[in-house]
Amino acid sequence: MPDGSRSGAEYSLRIRVNGTDHAVSLDPRVTLLDFLRERLHLTGTKKGCNFGECGACTLHLDGRRVNACMVLAVQADGREVTTIEGLAEADRLHPVQQAFIDADGFQCGFCTPGQVMSAVACIAEGHAGSDAEIREWMSGNLCRCSAYPQIVDAVRAAAAAMAGKG
Amino acid sequence: MKPMKFGIGQAVKRVEDARLITGHGQYTADYLPTGTLAAVFLRSPHAHARFTVSDTSAAKSMPGVRLIATAADVAHLGDLPCVAALGNSDGSKMPLPPYPVLAKDEVLHVGDAVAMVVAETEAQAREAADAIEIDWEPLAAVIEMTDAIAPGAASVWRQAAGNIAYDAHMGDKAKTDAAFSKAAQVVSLQVVNNRLIANYMEPRAAIGEYDAASGRYTLTVASQGVHGLRDILSKQILKVPPENLRVVTPDVGGGFGTKAFMYREYPLVLDAARQVGAPVRWVSDRSEHFIGDAQGRDNLTTAEMALDKNGRFLAMRVDILGNLGAYLSQFAPYIPWLGATMATGTYDIPVLHARVRGIYTHTLPVDAYRGAGRPEAAYVLERLVDQCARQIGMPREELRAKNFVKSTQMPYKTITDRTYDVGDFEGAMRKSLANAGYFDFDRRIDESKRRGKVRGIGFASYIECTAWGDGEEGSVKLEPDGTFTVLIGTQSNGQGHATAYAQVVSQHLDVPLERIRVIQGDSDRIPTGHGTGGSRSIPIGAAMLARASEKLSVQLKELAADKLEAAAADLEIADGRVRIAGTDRSISFEEIAKLPGATPEKLKAVDEFVPPTATYPNGTHVCELEIDPDTGVTEILRYGVCDDFGFTLNPLLLAGQVHGGVAQGIGQALYERTVYSEDGQLLTASFMDYCMPRAADIPEFHFETCNVPSTTNPLGLKGAGEAGSIAACPTVMNAVVDALHRAYGIDHIDMPATPSRVFAAVQQARH
Numbered sequence: 001m002p003d004g005s006r007s008g009a010e011y012s013l014r015i016r017v018n019g020t021d022h023a024v025s026l027d028p029r030v031t032l033l034d035f036l037r038e039r040l041h042l043t044g045t046k047k048g049c050n051f052g053e054c055g056a057c058t059l060h061l062d063g064r065r066v067n068a069c070m071v072l073a074v075q076a077d078g079r080e081v082t083t084i085e086g087l088a089e090a091d092r093l094h095p096v097q098q099a100f101i102d103a104d105g106f107q108c109g110f111c112t113p114g115q116v117m118s119a120v121a122c123i124a125e126g127h128a129g130s131d132a133e134i135r136e137w138m139s140g141n142l143c144r145c146s147a148y149p150q151i152v153d154a155v156r157a158a159a160a161a162m163a164g165k166g
Numbered sequence: 167m168k169p170m171k172f173g174i175g176q177a178v179k180r181v182e183d184a185r186l187i188t189g190h191g192q193y194t195a196d197y198l199p200t201g202t203l204a205a206v207f208l209r210s211p212h213a214h215a216r217f218t219v220s221d222t223s224a225a226k227s228m229p230g231v232r233l234i235a236t237a238a239d240v241a242h243l244g245d246l247p248c249v250a251a252l253g254n255s256d257g258s259k260m261p262l263p264p265y266p267v268l269a270k271d272e273v274l275h276v277g278d279a280v281a282m283v284v285a286e287t288e289a290q291a292r293e294a295a296d297a298i299e300i301d302w303e304p305l306a307a308v309i310e311m312t313d314a315i316a317p318g319a320a321s322v323w324r325q326a327a328g329n330i331a332y333d334a335h336m337g338d339k340a341k342t343d344a345a346f347s348k349a350a351q352v353v354s355l356q357v358v359n360n361r362l363i364a365n366y367m368e369p370r371a372a373i374g375e376y377d378a379a380s381g382r383y384t385l386t387v388a389s390q391g392v393h394g395l396r397d398i399l400s401k402q403i404l405k406v407p408p409e410n411l412r413v414v415t416p417d418v419g420g421g422f423g424t425k426a427f428m429y430r431e432y433p434l435v436l437d438a439a440r441q442v443g444a445p446v447r448w449v450s451d452r453s454e455h456f457i458g459d460a461q462g463r464d465n466l467t468t469a470e471m472a473l474d475k476n477g478r479f480l481a482m483r484v485d486i487l488g489n490l491g492a493y494l495s496q497f498a499p500y501i502p503w504l505g506a507t508m509a510t511g512t513y514d515i516p517v518l519h520a521r522v523r524g525i526y527t528h529t530l531p532v533d534a535y536r537g538a539g540r541p542e543a544a545y546v547l548e549r550l551v552d553q554c555a556r557q558i559g560m561p562r563e564e565l566r567a568k569n570f571v572k573s574t575q576m577p578y579k580t581i582t583d584r585t586y587d588v589g590d591f592e593g594a595m596r597k598s599l600a601n602a603g604y605f606d607f608d609r610r611i612d613e614s615k616r617r618g619k620v621r622g623i624g625f626a627s628y629i630e631c632t633a634w635g636d637g638e639e640g641s642v643k644l645e646p647d648g649t650f651t652v653l654i655g656t657q658s659n660g661q662g663h664a665t666a667y668a669q670v671v672s673q674h675l676d677v678p679l680e681r682i683r684v685i686q687g688d689s690d691r692i693p694t695g696h697g698t699g700g701s702r703s704i705p706i707g708a709a710m711l712a713r714a715s716e717k718l719s720v721q722l723k724e725l726a727a728d729k730l731e732a733a734a735a736d737l738e739i740a741d742g743r744v745r746i747a748g749t750d751r752s753i754s755f756e757e758i759a760k761l762p763g764a765t766p767e768k769l770k771a772v773d774e775f776v777p778p779t780a781t782y783p784n785g786t787h788v789c790e791l792e793i794d795p796d797t798g799v800t801e802i803l804r805y806g807v808c809d810d811f812g813f814t815l816n817p818l819l820l821a822g823q824v825h826g827g828v829a830q831g832i833g834q835a836l837y838e839r840t841v842y843s844e845d846g847q848l849l850t851a852s853f854m855d856y857c858m859p860r861a862a863d864i865p866e867f868h869f870e871t872c873n874v875p876s877t878t879n880p881l882g883l884k885g886a887g888e889a890g891s892i893a894a895c896p897t898v899m900n901a902v903v904d905a906l907h908r909a910y911g912i913d914h915i916d917m918p919a920t921p922s923r924v925f926a927a928v929q930q931a932r933h
Contacts, residue, residue: 043196046193046367047369048452050451051453053852054367083189085190087188088188093187097187102179104180104821106186107826108419109185110420111419134861136862140860144364144830145367145826146830149865149866149867
C-alpha cells in the first residue's frame with residue numbers, strides 16, 4: 001500500500017471501461033469496484049462481500065474474469081475493463097444474457113451481473129464442456145436464491161449457441 | 167377460466183429480466199444522491215461488557231467527519247419494538263426488555279452497535295470510528311442455550327430469571343401424560359436445528375434524507391415492505407406523524423424473512439440526515455451482515471411419540487428451546503411458537519403437549535428466516551417419524567400412510583387448533599416415491615458399494631401454513647395511453663411478483679404484460695401494504711388483483727357500452743379492446759380512457775382481499791445420496807419434489823421458488839453452521855468460514871405438482887416461497903441417516919452433516 005494514501009495523495013491513471021477512456025485521479029486505496037460504482041456510476045457491478053468470496057463483482061480485465069473488489073483501481077491503469085453494462089451490443093443481448101433469461105437463471109438479480117460475466121469467461125476459457133465442469137467453474141459465484149440448476153442450463157445453452165455461430 | 171396468452175398458468179418469462187440482466191437493476195446501494203455522506207457503525211468486539219465512551223474529540227476533528235453519535239446523542243429516539251410478545255403458561259405476559267437504537271453502558275452481543283460516525287467518505291468514517299476511545303469492562307457471557315438455563319449462569323436481562331424470555335405451553339399435559347402411560351411403544355429424539363445466517367447476496371443498505379422546509383424524511387431501504395417500517399419508525403422511534411415519512415424500497419437482492427425487521431440503522435441514518443442537512447447512506451458490508459443482522463433457526467428440541475401396538479400415533483410431546491439471542495427482534499418470540507402450531511404436521515395425532523421456551527443468550531438476535539418455525543417443526547416431526555419406523559420395524563411409507571390425515575377427513579382440525587381445508591398427503595407421498603424409484607432403491611445400493619460408498623434414500627412429508635393474517639389492498643388503473651398501472655403494497659425481493667401480478671391482470675383485460683406496470687415499494691404512492699413474508703404475496707396479492715381486475719373489466723365494459731350503443735352484457739374483452747361479442751364493432755382501451763364519461767373513478771378499481779385463514783401447502787420430497795465413508799463427504803444424487811400449491815400461477819416462477827428453497831434447506835442440512843466461541847466471538851463470520859451451497863453442491867431437481875385448490879382464496883392458491891426450505895432438511899437428513907443406518911447402524915446425526923461429523927460418526931460406529 002503506498003504511503004501516500006493517508007496524506008490524501010492521489011494517483012493519476014487512465015482506464016478504458018466498456019470502450020470509453022477515462023483519465024482520473026484517485027486515492028490509491030480505492031478498489032476497481034468502488035471506482036466503477038461511485039465515480040463512474042456504473043452500478044451494475046455489485047458489492048456482495050468485498051473480500052473476493054462471492055463473485056458478485058466479477059468483471060473482465062483485459063478479457064479475463066476478476067473480482068473487482070480484489071483489484072485496486074490503480075492496478076487497472078492502462079488496461080481495459082468490461083462490465084455488465086458493456087456486454088450487450090446496442091439493443092442485442094449477449095448470448096449468455098439471453099440464455100440466462102431463457103433458462104430463468106436468476107431471481108433477485110443481485111448476483112446476476114457477476115454470474116453472467118463469469119459465465120462468458122467460463123465459456124471462453126473452454127470450461128463449459130460438461131455440466132460437472134460448468135458447476136465447478138461457476139462455483140466462485142454465489143447465488144442465495146439458488147438458481148444454480150438454471151444457471152448451469154443457461155451456460156450449457158449459451159456455450160452451444162456460441163459454438164454453433166462460431 | 168379461458169387460457170390467455172400471458173395469463174395465469176402460463177410459463178411467462180419475467181418482465182423484470184431485461185433490466186436486471188443488463189446491470190440496470192436499481193438496488194438501494196445503487197442510489198447515490200449528490201452530496202451523500204457515509205455512515206458507519208462502531209460495533210462491540212465483546213459479547214458482554216460494560217463500557218464508557220471516554221473520548222470522541224479526536225475522532226470528531228478528523229478529516230471529513232460530520233457527526234458522531236453515541237447513545238446519549240440519540241436519547242430522543244424510541245427503542246426498536248418487539249411486536250410478538252407471548253403469554254407464559256402461568257398467565258403472565260413475558261417482559262419486553264429494551265432494544266435501544268445504540269447500546270448504552272452495556273453491550274450484549276458481538277456487533278452490538280455503540281456509535282455511528284458520519285463523514286464525507288466511507289474511508290474517513292471508518293478511520294474516525296477507529297479513533298473513538300472506549301473503555302471496555304468485559305463481563306461473563308452465556309452463549310449456548312443449555313448453559314443459559316443452567317443454575318448460576320450469567321444473566322442477559324435481570325427481567326428474565328434463568329435467561330428464560332417466556333415459558334409457554336400448548337395442548338393438554340394431563341391427557342398427554344395419560345396417553346404416554348398407556349402406549350405400547352414410546353419413541354424419542356433430540357435434535358438441533360442449527361443457527362443460520364441469511365446471507366442474501368445484497369447486504370442491507372439504507373439512505374436517509376430530510377427536507378428541512380417540509381419537515382419530511384425519506385428512507386430508501388432494502389426491505390420486505392415499506393408500510394410496516396414507516397409506521398413503526400414514525401410512531402414509535404422518530405415520533406413524527408406518519409405523513410412526515412416516506413419509505414421507498416427499490417429492487418431488493420433477496421430478503422428471506424430477514425430483511426423484514428426494523429433495524430437500528432434506519433432511524434439513525436434519518437436522524438443523522440436531519441442533523442447534518444445532507445443525505446446519509448449506510449451500506450452494510452458482508453462482515454457487518456454476519457454481526458449486524460438477525461439470524462435464523464437455533465432450536466434444541468426434544469420430541470416423543472406414543473404409539474399403539476399397530477403403529478398408530480396416540481400422542482406427541484414436544485419441548486422446544488428457542489434461542490432468541492440478546493435482544494428481542496421484531497417477531498422473535500413468535501417464531502418457535504409458530505413452529506409448535508405445526509407440530510403434528512400431516513398426521514392425525516389426537517393428543518399433544520408442547521412446551522416452548524424462548525432463551526436469551528449473548529448472541530445476535532434470532533428472528534424469522536425462510537420458513538420461520540415451520541422448517542423447525544417439520545424437521546423434528548419427520549426425523550421422529552423415521553425413528554419410529556426404525557424402532558418398531560415398519561416401513562417408513564406404511565407408518566406414514568397409517569397415520570396421515572386422510573383427504574376424507576378434510577376439513578381437519580389439528581390438536582394445535584389449525585384447520586386444514588384440503589390436501590391429499592398420501593397421494594403426494596405415493597406419487598413422489600414412485601417418481602423417485604423408491605421401491606427399486608435396493609438395486610442401486612450395490613453399485614455404490616462397489617465404489618466404496620454407502621447409499622441412502624430418505625423422504626419427508628410436510629405441510630406448512632402460509633398467507634395468514636393481514637389482507638392486502640391494491641388497485642388497477644387504466645392510463646390515458648391505454649396501459650394499466652397496478653399499485654400494491656406487497657414487496658418483491660426478487661421472486662418476480664411484477665410478472666405474476668401482470669399475468670393476473672392480463673387474464674382479465676387481455677393485454678400483453680409490457681402494457682401493465684406494477685408499482686411496489688413506495689409509501690407515498692401506495693396507501694397501505696403488508697410486504698412480503700409468510701409466502702403471502704401471491705395467495706393474497708394475486709387473489710386481490712384478480713378481483714380488482716375483474717371489477718375494472720366490468721367498469722370498462724360499462725363505459726364502452728354507451729359508446730358502442732350495446733348492453734354491457736353483450737360485450738367482451740379481447741386483444742386489448744372491448745367489442746360486441748360476435749361482431750367487429752369494438753373500442754380500444756386508449757379510446758375508452760378518453761371517453762367523456764371516463765372519470766378517474768371509473769378508470770380505476772380498488773379492492774382488498776383479507777384471507778379468512780391460512781393456506782396449507784404440502785407434499786413429499788425424496789432424496790437419494792451417497793456418502794464416502796473415508797472422507798465423510800455426502801453427495802446428493804437425485805432430489806424429487808411432489809408439492810401441492812393449490813394452483814400454479816406461473817410454472818417458471820414456481821420452480822424457481824421451490825429449487826431455491828430446497829437449496830437453502832440442503833445448505834442447512836449439509837453445510838451451514840453458525841459457530842460462536844465460548845466467549846461469544848462469531849467464528850463463522852465470512853464466506854470462508856460459513857459454508858454456503860455453491861453451484862457444484864446443488865443437484866438437478868425433479869419437480870412436479872399435485873395441486874388440490876385451496877378453498878381460502880378465489881384462485882385456489884397456496885403460498886410457495888418457503889415450502890422448499892421446510893421440506894428439504896428432513897428429506898436430506900432422513901436420507902443421510904438412512905445411509906448411515908444401513909451401513910453402520912447409526913440412527914442419529916445432527917445438522918449440518920458436515921464431512922467431519924459424518925466421518926467421526928462412521929469411525930465411532932466402526933470401533
